[in-house]
Amino acid sequence: MTDFLDAFGRLDAQSAVVLAFALAIAFGFEVVNGFHDTANAVTTVIYTRTLKATPAVLFSGVCNFLGVLLGGTTIAFSIVHLLPVDLLIDAASRSAVVMVLALLVAGISWNLLTWWFGIPVSSSHTLIGAILGVGLANGVMSGRGLGAGVNWEKAGEVGLALLISPAIGFLAAAALLLAAKRAVPDPELYVPPPEDPSVRPPRWIRATLLATCGGVSLAHGSNDGQKGMGLIMLVLIGLLPTGFALNLDGASGAVHARDAATELRAALLADPSPIHRAEIARIDEVLDRLGSKTSLREVPHDDRIALRNLIYQVDRGLERDRDVVPEGRFAAIAAPRRQLRGAIEYVPGWVIVGVALCLGVGTTVGYKRIVHTIAEKIGKTHLTYAQGASAEVVAMATIGAADLVGLPVSTTQVLSSGVAGTMWANRSGVQLATARNIALAWLLTFPCSMLASAGIFVCGRLALR
Template sequence: MSFLEAISSLPVGPLLLLFVALATAFAFEFINGFHDTANAVTTVIYSRSLPPLAAVIYSGFLNFLGVLLGGTAVAFSIVNLLPVDLLVDARSGAALVMVLSLLLAGVMWNLGTWYIGLPVSSSHTLIGSILGVGMANSLWVGQGLAGVNWQECLKVGLALLISPLLGFLLAGLLLLLLKATVRSPRLYQPPPDHDRPPGWIRTLLIGTCGGVSFAHGSNDGQKGMGLLLLVLIGFLPLHYALTVTEPQRAPQVREAAQYLRDKLSDQGHELPGPVRQAIDLLERELAEKTSFDELPLDREVRWEVRQSILTISRHLKTLVADPNVSPELRQELEQLRKQKLLPAVEYVPVWVVMGTALALGIGTCIGYRRIVITVAEKIGKQHLAYAQGAAAESVAAATILLAAVTGLPVSTTHVLSSGVAGTMVANRSGVQHQTLIKILTAWAFTLPATMGLAGILFVIGRLITG
């Protein structure tokens, strides 16, 4: 089912709000481009390795590629922060207010901090906004703090906390290693006016700039995808409950459920009641179906099929972690979960991937100067040296790419800024404590500030909509 077919069922009012929400989500990713990717082009601009225009176009293109090739694991880490059942179980007005509130909160905070030239994390901003609306909605309906997936929050929070520390330590150690092996004082001193780096260091700086840009696209681009998926699920939950890119997976899901029941029975593993019911539902609803498109657009069918797939998947995840299950069976169950079941509910439409890539890539080419000046001139007491930029960006690219592969959202801004600070300490260049205090303050307050802002916007929206 295409996007145009899906929106044809919406009344005029929700349809207009959907387009506003999609435009705001793409705007968030556009702002993310010039807000966060400015970190990647700082070293090549200040070292005169590339002219500013060439640097941002180069960075923008690699951001674009990073989104296209980076996968979707981080996207679903973002989606899973907010139990999507909230968007479906809530009345339509509440679901729309939730989505619009988190979008507006993210855009407002990112634009405000960019205007004053403060490197803050779009990851913190987005996650804080999601947590804010989830908590506000659950408090509104008297369910305490149940509106947030706290287990997922803990995993994401640890990644956001540890990654800047790794950036600081590893970048500093890498610079010390360079100083011990490459004894060229020119590499460790701020470049004089009109000086250009040696050919090999220029190549390295351009390469590390590209690496950070690609890594940023692969990690932050997926956050944009997750944001857009929240919009689509909030506005069109039945249309996007099951994969629209590979609807022909329906027979695979039914066969996987049947195989699972038989396999576990043969192995002597008793299935819990909810899992047995989920398998029965999939067998019944997907019988003789060659595509999910053959299911009626009925909540009692399509959403229950989705929930049944997720119930079985959660049980498989528990079995895979059980040391009493044989290694061979654990491997088979994990393959069944990842290759047969999850692709039916964890997917990203192609137009969402392309739209996110374009928004992030184009945004990279605009408005980068404010953040560049902060990173290059105001973190250390001296301007960046060639080796400092190469060390900080190499560590940042490796850290962010590793996080993207493992499905953890991390902050390009904080990983790279902390890497620059680490090289300043290792090089004994000194740091500007006032700037570091501002960055640390922004790091500490972005989550609570965006949570509060999103929560306030949600309450205002609910009061207006009744």
């Protein structure tokens, strides 16, 4: 936090206002994400009367907070790498700031609009659509065409995860409910709870529902919280490059980076290939800039963004060559490449805590609209104990697995699809009007967020000319 305050104090008034606005929007996105997406996690415990609404959302909020703190940063930079490479390299430019503001404003606007109508859509979908919109607009404005503005390989990976996860949620939750009917043939579990509000589920099913609610909330905090971290880091790098272009934590950052660069260079030279000439030349420049420094704080302020860009270009160049390099050789450079990347891919502790607080606070407010839709409008009958447990077990497992492989998935899509799957398996019926509205919102999320972010980005770029 000291680095932030020091760098902030050196800004002129206009830049300070822009930074404050950008950070407010970025943290605000996480608050909206909290009450928009995390409502899914508390739906089952509230509507099965496992917990009353207030303790349920507080419990979920605490679990979201812990999920962010424990989740790491892999997904944060998986999202960041969807952005146009030229804007990431020039992260200290005003265009990069416009880019981040465009995708944040577009994302938070679509989330608030769908929340107002009680439609559960994916914040991940919204954010990724906004990123793609900025990338496409940047490609057109730079004269390189639509295809050049986006990292399409990474977009394909993320898009596949978002496409498959709802199907997994629907089918797995349906299968789990059918299996539960065979293994635990207790009729009480498969009928709607009594209308008497004092009646509670059996103790063991309450424990299961509490555990799955906590698990979904932890997984959501870990997965979605990282997306906000990545965007906040882009804001900080764009407006405070001297303080955040490099990982200034630790007293030996330059030593570790130099060791990694040296090992990476030796590995590339051991099996020389013409395709790696550019990367080797950049590594040489990285080593030259690091010199005999011990800490990355010793790098002059004016050189920090240049050093960051060199390391970023090395890493992206090696990633682009992945398909034409033997797998064994690529594995040999994985460790030093990852260590070198650590000099630029990091998230300060205060950002992690800030995102965690925003998600946790967001969970405790504004949840009712989405909860009502999922519990009462997807199926034609009230949610049963077994349906709630099945949907949340599948959501927890799916999101947790996505965390392990570093892919962003949608809590909203997985859990609402899971609820629909249990309604189908239980022959409870699905309300077609609600299903149609949710499906329509899911289909519109990508194009609407893309158009909104592209429009804001174009207007912002034109205003800077």
